[in-house]
Amino acid sequence: MNKVFISGSISIKSLPKSVEESLDKIIGSGMEVLVGDADGIDTMVQNYCKRANYNNVTVYSIYATPRYIASGFHSKLVIPKSDSKRERELQKEKDASMTMASEYSLVIWDGKSKGSYNNILRAIENNKKAKVYLSYENRFLQSDKITESEIDFIYRKNNGYSAAEVVEYLKNEGEDYFQQTKSFNKCLLDHKIIKKEDGVYLPMPDYKDYFFIEKYRGKIKGVRFTNEFINWVEKWVKQIKPPEEQSLF
Numbered sequence: 657m658n659k660v661f662i663s664g665s666i667s668i669k670s671l672p673k674s675v676e677e678s679l680d681k682i683i684g685s686g687m688e689v690l691v692g693d694a695d696g697i698d699t700m701v702q703n704y705c706k707r708a709n710y711n712n713v714t715v716y717s718i719y720a721t722p723r724y725i726a727s728g729f730h731s732k733l734v735i736p737k738s739d740s741k742r743e744r745e746l747q748k749e750k751d752a753s754m755t756m757a758s759e760y761s762l763v764i765w766d767g768k769s770k771g772s773y774n775n776i777l778r779a780i781e782n783n784k785k786a787k788v789y790l791s792y793e794n795r796f797l798q799s800d801k802i803t804e805s806e807i808d809f810i811y812r813k814n815n816g817y818s819a820a821e822v823v824e825y826l827k828n829e830g831e832d833y834f835q836q837t838k839s840f841n842k843c844l845l846d847h848k849i850i851k852k853e854d855g856v857y858l859p860m861p862d863y864k865d866y867f868f869i870e871k872y873r874g875k876i877k878g879v880r881f882t883n884e885f886i887n888w889v890e891k892w893v894k895q896i897k898p899p900e901e902q903s904l905f
Contacts, residue, residue, distance in 0.1 A: 659688040661754040661779075664697030664764030665772050668791050671700050675764055675789050679704055682762075689713045690754045692747075693722035697764050702726045718750050744771070751775055761786045767793075767814040776807050809883060816868040816880030825886060831893050847896070850879065 660682055671679075679701070682689065689705060692698040693715050705713050706726040713729040715722050722731050736749040751771065755761060761779035765772040765788055779786040780802065788797040790810070797806075817825065819837040826834065834840040841857065844850045850857050850867075857878045859867040866885035870877045881889075 658685075658760065659690055659758040660760040660762055661690045661751075661758040661775070662697070662701050662762045662764075663692065663751065663754075663772060663775050664701075664789075665766040665769035665791070666694065666696035667766045667769065668697060668764055671697075671704060672764070672789065672791065672794065674794075674796065675762075676704065678762060678787065678789075680708075683708055683710045686712065687760070690758050691715055692750060692754070693717040693719070693724050694747075695724070699724050702729065705729075716750050716754050718746050747771070748774065752778060755779055755782060755784060759784060762789075763787070764789045764791060766791045767810050770811075770815075773807065773811045776802070777804060780804055780807070812883050812886075816870075816882050817886065818880060822881050822886065822889065826889070826893065829890060831890065833893050833896075843896075 662679075683705065689701070689710075689712065691701050691713060698715075702713065702715065702724065703726060705711075706728070711728045713726075715725045715729050715731045716734055717723065717725075717731060718734050718736055720733060725731055732753075734750045734753045736746045738745055738749060740746060748771070751774070755775065755778045761775060761784050763772050763776050763779075763786065765776065767790055776786060776788055778784075781804075786802050787799075788802055788807075789795070790797060792814075819840055823834050823837055823840050826832070834843070841850070844857075845852060848860055849863050850859055852858070856876055858869070858876075859879055866882055866888060868880040868882060870880050
């Protein structure tokens, strides 16, 4: 019997109609539903199946007693191999278990959530059939768009890159002009692409479209870099790099 791992972003507060229609098809086919025990999509999927009197559901948890499990459902304890104390890392192992135990993955994604992003990529990497609903566009992605590059583009479009990720990206592309984020940020400051105010990096007006302003609880923390910045910086580095030098910093 086929199994489907269903997951999604915690920011999504209700199941879209088209996702409910997919759930109806899953229920009608008799597939076993694998789902987690968190708030949000996990809880909503469990409740939807329960209202449909569908009990072919297994709730995965890293706890002996799942945080949430509807009555009548099976549970499966996942004992993390990692000695990490970070909740996110432990939950990632639980998600990986569901990916590997299933043939299909259905992900309801806000385009930002890293957990959902990882679940999609893991399904692709392990040749699982994947279906992805983009909540902010109210549509399912076309099947031919569910590729590593397309999913990464969507994730970066909504989250951007950190300075460290930009430096790493350039190194992977063979541009080792910057060896660390400190030299990268200094170069952007020297060329008046960013500025520093009260200890926080901000974009200069002419380059504002290349950045996200990162905030936490309403307070500006700094900048993240867009896909457009990545396309631009590859060309820009070649212009500023002395031809005789492979690594200036």
